[in-house]
């Protein structure tokens with residue numbers, strides 16, 4: 001579905017709204033169709049200045065003017081915002097929430113009309129069109145709403161549909177994942193500095209290595225184990241490094257990270273039930 005002519009409003013103009021709006025503009029969506037509301041005036045001024053999108057200090061106005069409303073406030077604020085705007089949403093609109101740990105049923109309980117709701121978990125690389133998003137459909141969401149959401153999140157990266165019970169796991173993996181990758185990148189650059197590389201060279205080599213390796217997985221379709229085998233010359237350097245990673249328990253640490261973030265997402269969800 002082309003996004004041409006569809007009015008998209010971000011309710012909440014923080015880090016993730018900025019990433020989505022920037023990605024949408026980069027993908028060709030016209031700024032005249034993009035709106036954002038926020039309680040902080042300086043934030044709205046910044047987003048208008050940097051991106052050229054329309055701004056609204058009033059959430060209700062934004063809801064009335066948008067075909068698609070992307071709820072992009074902190075999870076703790078969702079209840080307050082839906083109490084304020086829940087009666088305004090109409091069935092021709094699509095309410096998309098990106099709030100971590102907020103169940104569809106919870107949001108639907110604030111809506112007066114049978115409004116299509118879609119829950120999405122994107123991530124910050126949407127800013128560059130390299131996001132990873134998973135979405136699931138609410139009670140009144142149909143093909144039109146799925147297409148709208150798929151078009152928006154495919155315009156800023158890759159998007160998949162999953163059952164709602166997997167959304168906490170998605171939040172733990174790809175929603176929170178960029179944070180893990182930045183920690184790994186910083187550590188890899190530190191490691192380069194430790195073995196004698198200048199800081200800027202070490203960071204560039206680390207980041208480009210992560211990018212290239214991820215592209216190899218996505219674009220060749222090869223299993224990562226096979227791609228790893230292509231790097232590890234028998235008795236060579238790479239297998240010596242992999243040995244140290246295994247000794248340090250990298251795989252278990254990664255599983256623990258995703259498990260903890262998933263647990264936290266579930267905890268946030270149950271706190272609001």
Ligand SMILES: NC(=O)C1=CN([C@@H]2O[C@H](COP(=O)(O)OP(=O)(O)OC[C@H]3O[C@@H](n4cnc5c(N)ncnc54)[C@H](OP(=O)(O)O)[C@@H]3O)[C@@H](O)[C@H]2O)C=CC1
Nearest residue numbers: 012013014015016038039072073074075098099100122123
């Ligand atoms: N950051 C990420 O990587 C990802 C975040 N998410 C989800 O996206 C949502 C937003 O996250 P993020 O952008 O990081 O958070 P931010 O805190 O950066 O953005 C939220 C914005 O909403 C504003 N706000 C607060 N109350 C209201 C209100 N009543 N009406 C309108 N705006 C309001 C906040 O202002 P103030 O700062 O003054 O409170 C802030 O500018 C969260 O629910 C999060 O779970 C999902 C995927 C990834």
Ligand SMILES: O=C(O)[C@@H]1CCC=N1
Nearest residue numbers: 099100171175176177
């Ligand atoms: O940390 C958080 O709660 C948000 C949700 C996923 C990524 N950032």
